[in-house]
Amino acid sequence: MKRTLGIGLAVVLLVGVVTAIVLGxxxxxxxxxxxxxxxxxEKLAFFADQRVKDVFAKHGLEVEVDPAxxxxxxxxxxxxxxxFAFPSSAPAAEKIQRDRKxxxxxxxxxxxxxxxxxxxxxxxxxxxxxxxxGPGYPTFDVQAYLGLVxxxxxxxxxxGNTSYPARKNLLVTTTDPRDSNSAAMYLAITSFVANxxxxxxxDGEARVLPAVSRLFxxxxxxxxxxEGPFEDYLSAGMGKTPLVLAYEAQFVDRVVRGDSSxxxxxxxxxxxxxxxxxxxxxxxxxxxxxxxxxxxxxxELGRLAATFGFRTADPRHFDDVVKDLAVPxxxxxxxEPPAHETLERMLEAIAKQY
Amino acid sequence: MIRRLLPAAAAxxxxxxxxxxxxxxxxxxxxxxxxxRVLAGSxxxxxxxxxxxxxxxxxxTVKFSFxxxxxxxxxxxxxxxxxxxxxxxxxSNRYLELVxxxxxxxxxxxxxxxxxxxxxxxxxxxxxxxxxxxxxxxAEIAAAAGAQKFTYxxxxxxxxxxxxxxxxxVAAALSGExxxxxxxxxxxxxxxxxxxxxxxxLSAGSSGWLTEAFQRRARGEDPGxxxxxxxxxxxxxxxxxxxxxxxxxxxGVVTADYxxxxxxxxTSDAREAHQKLSDHLKSQDVQRKIMExxxxxxxxxxxxxxxxxxxxxxxxLPFPGSQSAVDGLITTYFDQLxxxxxxxxxxxxxxxxxxxxxxxxxxxxxxxxxxxxxxxGRFSRFHGREQVTLLPFSxxxxxxxxxxxPQDDPRPVLDxxxxxxxxxxxxxxxxxxxxxxxxxxVLRQQIDADPDRFTSIVLMTDGENTGSEDVLDFQLFxxxxxxxxxxIPIFPVLFGESATAEMEQVAKxxxxxxxxxxxxxxxxxxxxxxxxx
Numbered sequence: 006m007k008r009t010l011g012i013g014l015a016v017v018l019l020v021g022v023v024t025a026i027v028l029g030x031x032x033x034x035x036x037x038x039x040x041x042x043x044x045x046x047e048k049l050a051f052f053a054d055q056r057v058k059d060v061f062a063k064h065g066l067e068v069e070v071d072p073a074x075x076x077x078x079x080x081x082x083x084x085x086x087x088x089f090a091f092p093s094s095a096p097a098a099e100k101i102q103r104d105r106k107x108x109x110x111x112x113x114x115x116x117x118x119x120x121x122x123x124x125x126x127x128x129x130x131x132x133x134x135x136x137x138x139g140p141g142y143p144t145f146d147v148q149a150y151l152g153l154v155x156x157x158x159x160x161x162x163x164x165g166n167t168s169y170p171a172r173k174n175l176l177v178t179t180t181d182p183r184d185s186n187s188a189a190m191y192l193a194i195t196s197f198v199a200n201x202x203x204x205x206x207x208d209g210e211a212r213v214l215p216a217v218s219r220l221f222x223x224x225x226x227x228x229x230x231x232e233g234p235f236e237d238y239l240s241a242g243m244g245k246t247p248l249v250l251a252y253e254a255q256f257v258d259r260v261v262r263g264d265s266s267x268x269x270x271x272x273x274x275x276x277x278x279x280x281x282x283x284x285x286x287x288x289x290x291x292x293x294x295x296x297x298x299x300x301x302x303x304x305e306l307g308r309l310a311a312t313f314g315f316r317t318a319d320p321r322h323f324d325d326v327v328k329d330l331a332v333p334x335x336x337x338x339x340x341e342p343p344a345h346e347t348l349e350r351m352l353e354a355i356a357k358q359y
Numbered sequence: 360m361i362r363r364l365l366p367a368a369a370a371x372x373x374x375x376x377x378x379x380x381x382x383x384x385x386x387x388x389x390x391x392x393x394x395x396r397v398l399a400g401s402x403x404x405x406x407x408x409x410x411x412x413x414x415x416x417x418x419x420t421v422k423f424s425f426x427x428x429x430x431x432x433x434x435x436x437x438x439x440x441x442x443x444x445x446x447x448x449x450x451s452n453r454y455l456e457l458v459x460x461x462x463x464x465x466x467x468x469x470x471x472x473x474x475x476x477x478x479x480x481x482x483x484x485x486x487x488x489x490x491x492x493x494x495x496x497x498a499e500i501a502a503a504a505g506a507q508k509f510t511y512x513x514x515x516x517x518x519x520x521x522x523x524x525x526x527x528x529v530a531a532a533l534s535g536e537x538x539x540x541x542x543x544x545x546x547x548x549x550x551x552x553x554x555x556x557x558x559x560x561l562s563a564g565s566s567g568w569l570t571e572a573f574q575r576r577a578r579g580e581d582p583g584x585x586x587x588x589x590x591x592x593x594x595x596x597x598x599x600x601x602x603x604x605x606x607x608x609x610x611g612v613v614t615a616d617y618x619x620x621x622x623x624x625x626t627s628d629a630r631e632a633h634q635k636l637s638d639h640l641k642s643q644d645v646q647r648k649i650m651e652x653x654x655x656x657x658x659x660x661x662x663x664x665x666x667x668x669x670x671x672x673x674x675x676l677p678f679p680g681s682q683s684a685v686d687g688l689i690t691t692y693f694d695q696l697x698x699x700x701x702x703x704x705x706x707x708x709x710x711x712x713x714x715x716x717x718x719x720x721x722x723x724x725x726x727x728x729x730x731x732x733x734x735x736g737r738f739s740r741f742h743g744r745e746q747v748t749l750l751p752f753s754x755x756x757x758x759x760x761x762x763x764x765p766q767d768d769p770r771p772v773l774d775x776x777x778x779x780x781x782x783x784x785x786x787x788x789x790x791x792x793x794x795x796x797x798x799x800x801v802l803r804q805q806i807d808a809d810p811d812r813f814t815s816i817v818l819m820t821d822g823e824n825t826g827s828e829d830v831l832d833f834q835l836f837x838x839x840x841x842x843x844x845x846x847i848p849i850f851p852v853l854f855g856e857s858a859t860a861e862m863e864q865v866a867k868x869x870x871x872x873x874x875x876x877x878x879x880x881x882x883x884x885x886x887x888x889x890x891x892x
Contacts, residue, residue: 157538171674172496172610173531174538225539226453226678229462236470237616239660245614245675266660359681 037067040292043082045093045186046072047231047252048284051313060305061296068296075186076352079345089293091286093186096193096345098285107287111297113307114315115281116254117336118190120145120177120274121235123243125168127272133163136274142333144277147198150177151216154223160247169247174223177248178237182221183356184229186282191250192351193280193342195220204343210351218355231255239266252282253332254314260330261312273331278338284315385443387422392628394420395636398440399448400520401425402566402592403617405653409645417639419632427564427890428454428520430735436460441622445629450474450520450592450615457682458734466625468618469637472646472655475612475673476524479596479603480588484509494609497532498551505554512561512573513590516689517738518890521566524613525590526692527685529555531676532610539677542687549695556697561586562813564890566595568872577601581870583846594654597667611674616658686737694743694766700892701746701805701812703798707820707854709753712785716821716855723881724749724780727889728773731882739889741776743769746812748801749779752794753787754826759801790826791818792833795865799844806843814847815892818865819881821855830861837868845869850888852876 044052051057052070061068073082075092079100084090090101095112102110122130127143130136135149153175160171182188196204199213221227228234231251238249239259259267288294300306301318311322324334342348387396403423414420424444426434432455434440435447441464447455452468455461478500485491488503503509514522531540533548533555545552561576561583563569573589575581588603589596592615596603619640621633639645646657650665657664664671679685706720729740741747743766751757760779764772795818802814824830837845848871851862855877866873872891876884 170609172535173674173677176538219538222680223538224677225680225684226457227680229456230468233468233470236658240470240658241473241614241616241675242672244611244672264661268660 036065037062038065038292039067039069040088040296041069041086042071042089042091042286042293042296043073043078043084043087044070044091045075045078045284047093047254048091048313051310051315054309054313057306057309060303060309061299064295064299064303066292066295066299074184076184076189076349080349084289087293088290089286089288089296091284093282093284094190094342095281095283095285096189096342096348097186098283098287100345101287105287105289107289109288111286111288111301112283112318113286113297113300114310114317115283116252116315117279117281117339118187118194118276119251119253119256119279120276121238121249121251121256122247122272122274124270124272126243126247127274129160129163129166129169132165137277139275139277140337142331142336143272143274144338145274147194147276147278151195151198154220155216157223169243171244171247176220176224177250178224178234178246179221179227179250180231180234181227181229182352183359185231187231187250187252188221188227189348189352190280190282190342191220192217192355193348194276194278194340196343196351197278197280197340203341204347204351210347210354214351214354217351218358221355222358238271252314253316257314257327257330257332258312259314260332261314261326275333275336275338278340279336280342281316281336281339386424387443390445390626390629393418393632394422395446395629395632396422396444397424397446397448397619398431398434398444399423399425400428400431400450402450402520402595403448406649408652409640409649413636413639413645417635419636419639421636427518427735428523429517429738430733431455432458432461433734435464435622436734438464440464441624444622445625446619446621446633448617448619450617451524452618452620453678454523454682454685457679457685459682464623466621466623467633468620469633469641470616470618470658471637471640472649472653472658473614473616474592474594474655475607475614476521476528476590477593477596477608477612478511478588478590478606479599480509480511480606482602482604484587485604485606490606491604495606496610497529497555497608498610500606500608501529501533501551501555504556504558505551507558509587510558510560511588511590512563512569512586513559514563514566514569515890516692517735518564518887519566520615521591521595522562523689524615526688527678528608528611528613528676530688531613531678532608539684540679540688541681541684545684545688545691549691552692552696556692557811559697560584562697562891564887566591568891570595570599572870574599574601575870582842582868583848583870584842593656593668597654605669607670607673609674611676613676613678614673617655689738693738694769697813699744699746699812700742701748701802701814702741702892703748703750703802703814703816705795705798705816705818706749706751706783707753707789707791707822708751708757708783708785708787709789709820709822709825710786711789711822711855714785717783717785719881720819721780721783723885724783725777726882727885728777728780729770730777731886735886739886741769741773743767746805747776748798748805749776750794750798750801751783752790752797753785755790756794756797759798761801788825789820789822790828791820791824792828792830793826795833795849796828796836799840802847803844810843813892815871816847816849816869817852817885817888817892818849818862819852819854819876820857823856823858824861830864833865834868848872848891850874850891852881852884852888854881854884 079097238246286297307317307322311326516523516526534544646659646662749760849869874884
């Protein structure tokens with residue numbers, strides 16, 4: 006997720022695989038084919054999981070991955086030594102596919118962007134017209150939110166606010182747009198709303214930039230990895246991060262783990278509209294294609310991915326995992342992110358204003 | 360604090376294998392499996408017992424080398440840190456992440472614990488101010504400070520994170536717009552900030568020394584004027600032997616979150632060590648222990664907050680988003696906002712200073728005129744409005760050279776100081792105490808004309824006193840001084856063959872502190888002293 010997390014320095018998740026094969030599965034190491042991939046760091050825990058490694062071993066594969074920021078994978082990383090690239094967003098994958106002339110891509114799992122918050126904030130923002138009951142799940146009205154931000158609204162200026170009278174601007178906490186995929190996804194959402202549709206032209210970019218820039222700039226310092234603000238949300242709570250942008254998978258993963266880090270007053274809101282962070286695998290060589298195919302078709306891998314909070318190509322896996330949770334099966338108001346180049350240009354224009 | 364620091368320092372020496380003079384590039388040795396070499400903020404010293412248990416549990420030993428936040432940022436940005444360290448551990452990564460050259464060298468962070476920077480005052484003072492029955496914001500605190508209803512001590516924002524956080528916090532809160540600071544917003548609230556800082560009567564380069572000085576003054580062991588309260592970490596205030604009531608500003612605080620951060624250059628061994636140690640430190644039992652023994656808040660959400668943390672949900676104030684905004688704020692603090700300084704340098708230019716030593720002294724002074732272009736160096740230069748007096752001496756005191764650095768165009772005066780410094784020459788004897796005594800004549804005049812300043816004396820000498828007045832004579836002279844002069848801290852610098860015991864005595868009688876330049880450059884010592892002026 007951090008652009009600066011050098012690929013060359015990245016962890017090689019090899020030891021575990023070898024050990025497991027030697028100890029367990031009865032497989033023959035000599036028959037395992039090593040496949041190397043560069044992946045968005047949100048999927049690191051998935052690929053590091055022993056059960057996942059075991060499934061790949063059953064199919065004769067040993068998958069080695071290096072984590073990197075999705076934007077970095079698309080722009081600066083040297084992909085020659087990899088069999089596949091697996092960024093966390095469709096625009097990044099689209100660029101890699103074009104650059105490397107890949108025949109196809111796989112989108113085995115996805116996760117919508119969400120806003121994690123707390124009960125008192127839900128109440129406040131419901132009164133302010135930002136949180137709505139939505140189609141079976143609570144939504145965060147991005148248009149109404151942009152309206153409040155445009156007026157520079159502070160929390161303590163919300164009428165009847167006694168539960169969170171903070172003298173700071175009402176802003177969703179995000180990561181640094183210069184570093185992080187989730188911030189780019191947030192820009193995809195907010196630019197869509199500010200523009201009244203996907204931004205596709207230079208005019209559109211110029212029109213939305215003032216409104217979307219301040220969503221980032223007014224926060225001041227932001228962290229570079231999506232884990233940072235989400236951990237603050239969990240540990241420092243409402244005072245520090247009343248509203249935090251996250252991947253749905255981060256929240257669901259915590260709930261599934263059952264480690265009681267998600268307390269009863271913590272609530273998930275779905276931006277309306279939202280975008281999906283589509284984890285899209287671009288095969289660079291035949292072996293990488295095999296990994297894409299397995300991730301898409303193997304039921305066990307699908308089931309495992311769902312336990313990490315990802316929505317899977319076969320929705321049953323995810324539905325099974327969340328069946329007792331307050332997580333919607335289907336998200337209705339989903340829009341497409343802009344093209345990679347458009348998104349990059351807008352991110353750079355924002356970066357220049359820091 | 361002293362009690363806590365000493366065993367930690369001893370443990371460090373022990374862990375480091377007691378090498379006599381560590382290589383400055385690798386002060387904690389070469390990479391070793393099972394060892395994490397960490398460049399850290401000095402306040403982490405109190406974690407030593409926790410880390411010793413961690414070493415037993417995980418097999419990962421931490422070796423610390425301590426530095427200030429901005430100096431640390433310098434070292435990470437220049438690449439110097441990665442030559443000798445695997446990880447950095449400061450109270451916050453915020454400043455580091457704003458420096459692009461440093462940011463790109465930072466890898467995975469693990470936030471281990473947290474502590475907000477708040478105001479601690481005696482209970483009766485809080486009551487007197489009427490703050491015991493309601494929560495107040497920074498604007499009310501600043502107004503009360505401006506009306507001199509209370510006084511406080513705070514660390515130097517360029518040397519220590521607690522002062523830095525307080526400065527950012529109060530500026531962000533007062534700016535009122537609730538969004539992150541930029542230069543225009545800082546200027547708009549400058550008058551209020553000035554009011555707030557007018558009540559700051561004590562400065563220090565480290566949180567630890569600040570707390571000690573505060574306590575010594577409260578007990579009357581130190582001639583400096585008593586200070587009502589402290590701005591410091593909640594954890595430090597909660598462990599104060601004199602109970603303080605903590606004032607949590609209602610509009611928000613800036614919180615230290617202590618991220619143990621791997622450098623991207625770390626080897627896979629170090630990477631593994633970092634992971635093991637992080638997992639251990641974030642486990643619930645260890646988190647509970649950190650909370651109980653160090654009074655910091657846990658970072659693991661499952662651990663219940665202890666009742667001693669009076670306010671649980673703290674609003675976090677926005678932090679500036681660019682290095683230029685932060686640097687601008689610090690510069691404005693020094694040149695415009697805080698009470699200006701008056702610094703007297705009593706400088707040994709005797710014959711024994713000839714050669715490298717006088718060169719070192721010239722460089723040290725020149726560095727403070729803006730020649731030192733490192734991040735830390737920029738903030739430690741003589742500040743706008745500062746009165747600087749150089750008093751060279753040998754067999755007797757030479758004429759005092761007085762300067763006042765203008766707020767708006769400091770360059771010409773800084774250049775004059777630089778010229779004077781470069782022309783210092785060494786010859787003659789070492790009449791330390793008569794010269795030091797003479798310094799008080801200069802200060803008396805200056806104080807009579809303009810009393811409201813941070814006033815201090817730096818005493819630099821490289822050898823034994825050869826003058827007719829000795830330390831006992833000086834002590835008698837010092838005891839008889841009126842309070843405003845007696846309370847001026849003296850910061851002796853140990854150099855060459857300095858008489859250590861005498862220098863300690865001089866520091867103690869004046870409520871000052873000894874700085875050692877025997878194992879490092881005079882420039883480094885002079886720079887460190889800036890935090891106390």
